[in-house]
Amino acid sequence: MNPFVVTCRPGPLRLFASLAALALLCSCSTSAERVSALPWQASRQAIVVVVADWNSQRGTLHAYERSGTTWREALPAHEVMVGRSGSAWGLGLHPAMGEGPVKREGDGRSPAGVFAIGHAFGYADAAATALPYDAMRGSHYCMDVPASPLYNRIVDADLVGAAAVAGSTEPMRLDLHSAGDPRYKLGFVIEHNAAARANAGSCIFAHLRRSGSEPTAGCTSMDEPRMQALLGWLRPEARPVFVLMPESEYRRVQAGWRLPSIGAAP
Secondary structure (H helix, E strand, C coil), X not given: CCCCCCCCCCCHXXXXXXXXXXXXXXXXXXXXXXXXXXXXXXXXXXEEEEECCCCCCEEEEEEEEXXXXXXXXXXXXXXXXXXXXXXXECCCCCCCCCXXXXXXXXXXXXXXXXXXXXXEEECCCCCCCCCCEEEXXXXXXXXXXXXXXXXXXXXXXXXXXXXXXXXXXXXXXXXHHCCCCXXXXXXXXXXXXXXXXXXXXXXXXXXECCCCCCCECCCEEECHHHHHXXXXXXXXXXXXXXXXXXXXXXXXXXXXXXXXXXXXXX
């Protein structure tokens, strides 16, 4: 298994994120509401999480599929939990935003914006998904140490060495490290901060929740049947994106960013 799961493993989703970043740098747009060259304009699948405001710990997840220019809801909407401190603008495919909090390491906020979807992962040897899948072992860690050269990567300590993962608080086999913790039993990577900018936030996933009302440290959590349905639906060739925003921000940018229309958030 390649030890660099999040940011060093090449593939169509990683290439998509890299080209998207280049497109944003080259864009002449100065409007936050409208982007002249949308990095996600070829995306045909979108997971959209809408929260009530920047401090909300709960959100509603929608799954959309696009045919031509029309988005349709592909799966039933359901409730998810986000960061214990709410959400904040992250580093993704979207342009820099001037208003609202900004995601930082350890702030307990889920990144807001538009992000590529990376690899799936879990405790089992395989999963029912078309996404590339990485089976986690007790030696896998996600590096949340900003000064580490492996920052924001999932690595295997058996390959990179125990010293290289020193200080990480993100073992990927939580069940082995924390009394059967199921949260990383099944999930996928949300490509926040793909360039691994120090202190900008790391190890952002969609994963299972341990209890119905427990917020996360910055990820998005849901129950296992919902995760299984999402993973069975996602297709790499559709260039899926993950979108998370407060309702007011989403409605402000939705038309200009050509994102799906949504109903009112609960």
